[in-house]
Every structure is written in structure tokens, then in C-alpha cells.
Amino acid sequence: MLNRVVLVGRLTRDPELRYTPNGVAVANFTLAVNRAFSNQQGERDADFINCVIWRKQAENVANYLKKGSLAGVDGRIQTRSYDNNEGKRVFITEVVAESVQFLEPRGSSNSNQGQGFGGGSPGFSGNDFGQQNQNQNQNRPSGGFNDDPFANDGKPIDISDDDLPF
Amino acid sequence: MLNRVVLVGRLTRDPELRYTPNGVAVANFTLAVNRAFSNQQGERDADFINCVIWRKQAENVANYLKKGSLAGVDGRIQTRSYDNNEGKRVFITEVVAESVQFLEPRGSSNSNQGQGFGGGSPGFSGNDFGQQNQNQNQNRPSGGFNDDPFANDGKPIDISDDDLPF
């Protein structure tokens, strides 16, 4: 049945990449999606939406996205449940991403890449200045912004890996 | 930011209609959305997706949909949290429906409305209990399949009612 979700938002933290016992890659991340309207305090709330992605694209997410990255997700809503350590059934609603689009040029993220560096919010001040920028372009191994590592690779997504660690 | 969800599924139970202290109608319902693929036991799992809808359309949902009704939802994902009675923070992910489409002709629902019969899967055997079903039709004011009571009435949806009972 129809079940379609499209989101654009920013990662609240670096993605977590794991592998199932069968060696299937799976990444988890949370998107903060700002609402279009303000709350009664005049602030813009955000929705924090948990996403999962599988296989090759999971590895791409882990390699190319990090805390603060702007990304688009096309997928579907999945629900599941498990019994927690207190024996209580917990219900989970999350988005299974079928494709992810990186919405920022490489290296231009606004996050603190790596430890240190005090939560600054560089914006796009990153690598804006002239010559240097051109060098950057030339340095890029191959393609630039356009060879999207998150483009759907055409292979069907197998979600029925029973050995998932969760 | 972009946040869009479209679902088609069946109500797992009758919708619950409430009113905020300010008199704003809000209805909750859960859609069972069958997955497009089978699990390892060869069964089709479903996702059970909680939905909320406000105002006039909440009343429409309560009036026209019931357990088993096939419906389409266009909306967005919302997250919120609250502290439960054990003082633990609980996180909720649900769909705020902006419009709902009734996908069955009036009176043709496959659900066993009410007690008995425990979630059977009647299919379109249709007129579940014959006479009873016809009575239902007669009780309904008028309307055919086409005057969709869930058509967006064009008014913006206000979600920032602070007095929500949850």
C-alpha cells in the first residue's frame, strides 16, 4: 500500500554505521526538520525524525554526512516493536530511507568536523575565498557535487535481514 | 523544511474524537499499511502508523471512518515527547494528517463494526451483516461517493493549541 515520505533536514549528530551478522551495512541517523510555522512562543520547532538506511547507501551516508549536514530523504514509514529490559513492549516509528540526497557541496558543512573547535556555526564561510576554492575543485578526486553518492544504485533494498541487531 | 507523508491503509480501530479545552476537535486513528514485500515467513507485514487530525476534518473522520475503512492520508511527520507516570521521557512519532481521503463507497466498508468477530478480514464480501448494513446506509443523511467530506476545506490547520490533552 502507498507509504511514502519525503524529508529535508539536518543531521542532529553523526550517522551510526553498523553491520548485521550477515555483513549487511545499516546506518541510523536523525533528521531535524524545521517546521514551517512558529509555536506560541514565536519559535520554530523542529521534528526529530529517526531514519534507517541499508547497504551501500548506508556506507555513503556514513562517509559523506555528519552532524549538521543538510540532506533529503525519500523513503517510507516503518513501525516495529521490541521488549525492553523491563519486559515492556516499546513501539518504534521510523523512516526507512530508500534514497538520500546530499544537499550541500562537499566540505562545506557547517558542523564542527571532528573534536574540538567549539560548536561554532561557520555557515558557508567555510571555503569561500577565491583561489582556494578553485583549488579545491581541482583537488576533487573525480566528480564534484554532481556525482551523487546517494543516488539509488538501482538495486532493490532488502530489509528482511533477520539478524538485525535491533 | 520539506516534510511530506502520503499513506493509504485501513483503520485498525474506530477513530477517537476529543476536544481540547478550547473546543478544538482532534481525532486519533491508526492506519495499517501493508508492506509491498513479504517477510521471511512469506507473510506481508504491515506498518501501524498513528495519525492525528484537527478541526472539521477530525469530525469528518470520526463520522465517516471506522475500523477497517480504507483511507488515504496526506500530511507530515511530527515528533513530540512527554514524561510518563514513571517520570520517564517518552518520544512519539506520528503523522499529522492535513487531508484524508475516504477510499470506499459509502456503506461498503469491510469492517465488523463493534464487538464480535475479532479483526477478521472480510475482504469485500461487503455487506457484512446484510440488513444491518442497509440500515446504516439509510441512516446516513445523503451524499454519494463523490462528495468527499475529507476534501481540504481550504482553511489552514492550526496545530498550536497549547491545551491539547496530550
Added chain:
Amino acid sequence: MLNRVVLVGRLTRDPELRYTPNGVAVANFTLAVNRAFSNQQGERDADFINCVIWRKQAENVANYLKKGSLAGVDGRIQTRSYDNNEGKRVFITEVVAESVQFLEPRGSSNSNQGQGFGGGSPGFSGNDFGQQNQNQNQNRPSGGFNDDPFANDGKPIDISDDDLPF
């Protein structure tokens, strides 16, 4: 890049099934999607949206849907152009369906099934009546409403068949 379309509407005519020189099945159909609001004459306009679907699902569409069938489509917008017989470039915008959901029980369509019968719009008056309806159910070869022939079969959709007849 993100390109996602979800529609629910009724086929304006029977789907057209063809095969490329390579033997790939492709079906075309048009969905009439009623608008949520009325025009200045108080009527509900509809949008008539051309859809294409490939391979196995094209054959399913041809077998299970016909004029008047209610169906859901999940896909993306595609544009293309060709030179018409007057040597003028014509631009086409259509929806490539990746999955189609049949939203009516088998045999319950409101269309004129079969030749003749002059485009009436029976609504659900079709085959609702008692015994006949039950017969229909018993005649069903196998599954019921739930074994959706349009469920995505998990195989990727190849659109790059260069020999397409259009």
C-alpha cells in the same frame, strides 16, 4: 535528486499495453484526480495525469485496471520531447509509476467492463447487489483483495530502453 509523486484517481480509459522491440512491456494510462476545492462555477475540476509503467507491472495494470478503476500511483515526474510530424518539438510531462495500488476489490469497478455501453459513470451501483456479488467473490481464482498484483516485485525498474516506440 528528489522527485516523488503520489496520486490517487480513476482511469479515464482502459490502459494501453505495448511492447518495445526488445520485448519490454510498457503500459500507458491517464488518471483523473479530482481537486480538493471547487472552481468558480462550484464544480470540482479534475487533473488528468498521464502515467507510464514498465515491465511486469505494466501487464498487471493492463490485466487488472480498466476505465473507471480507482488506483494509487507512486512514482516520479518525467519530461521528454520529440519532433512531431510538422517538425515541431513537443514537450511531454508525465508520471513514471514505480508502483500502482489497486484500490477496489476485484470485479467491483464502476466501469463498463467490456465493449460497448457508452461511457456511463455508474458509480458504485455496479455490482453491489447481494447474491450476484457473492458469486463474484466465489469466482475469484485465488486470493482476495489483499494479494495486490501491483505490489512492487522488488526488481529495479529499467527505463532506459532506447527502442521505446515513442
Added chain:
Amino acid sequence: MLNRVVLVGRLTRDPELRYTPNGVAVANFTLAVNRAFSNQQGERDADFINCVIWRKQAENVANYLKKGSLAGVDGRIQTRSYDNNEGKRVFITEVVAESVQFLEPRGSSNSNQGQGFGGGSPGFSGNDFGQQNQNQNQNRPSGGFNDDPFANDGKPIDISDDDLPF
């Protein structure tokens, strides 16, 4: 009925802003949306999707987006037809945007739209012309990346303006 479209792409040219005789703003633009897969020549094709947007947001689009801008659109597909000057009926399929999201930081657009100045086109080379760019920023009332001018202003969108210039 359900009719939902979500796109992310780049403007192929500056948006065109007009006003109906009634003074309603309407903007047209085309999004180039790159496909997720390559064609048989190994190139990534794009779909060129015509979009329309109304009222306040039309003016925002005209003010903030230009050729090359990366933008997200949430809307629906609309079809219409008119008789061209040769008396032939022409059918149009386009997207009516209900909200548009600007996906690049202010002033960071990647397009150099030809000669001249008009809405400078820094690209991500950043502050391409140093001072000039800063002037631009200073001229802008306030706001940074976050106060999204395309956020839905909560008012319903009226599309039934009969005096549309097309």
C-alpha cells in the same frame, strides 16, 4: 483526491513574476531535477519540470531564487489546456507549488548568469566579488539563512483566479 509532488532541483532560469488583473502575484519557474540513474550514454539526464506559485510566495521566489538556485518544492500536479494561435488544443502539465524551500545559504548561489550583475551569481566560490557581495548582504533588511521566506504563511492558496494571464 491524493495528488502530491515533492521535488528538489535547480532553476533553469530566473523566475518570471506576473500579476493577474486582480493583482494576484504568480511566478513561473522550471526546475531541472537530475535523475538518479544514467542513460545509455552514461550521462545523467534531467527532468525539466514547470512550476507555478501564487501570492506572497510568488514574490519570495522572484526575490530570492534565480537561475541555478537549488530549491525544494512541495505541491501538486495540475493539468490545463488552451487553444493556441493555430486553433489547436494544447495540454499543459505542471506543478503548483504550495511551498518552496530555498536550499542554499543566502548569496551562495552557484550560477553565473552570464554577463553583468543583475542578482550576482557568486557560485560557491563564495563572495565572488568581495565588496560587492557584502554590499548585497548589507542591503538586505535582516534575516539569515534561517528565516525562510518560503515557509508557508499559513494562508490557503487560491488558485481559482479566472483572470490568469494564461
Added chain:
DNA sequence: TTTT
């Protein structure tokens, strides 16, 4: 008639 197309964007990066």
C-alpha cells in the same frame, strides 16, 4: 527553451 534548460540547472549544477
Added chain:
DNA sequence: TTTT
């Protein structure tokens, strides 16, 4: 437990 949240992003800009």
C-alpha cells in the same frame, strides 16, 4: 538525546 537533538540540527541550522
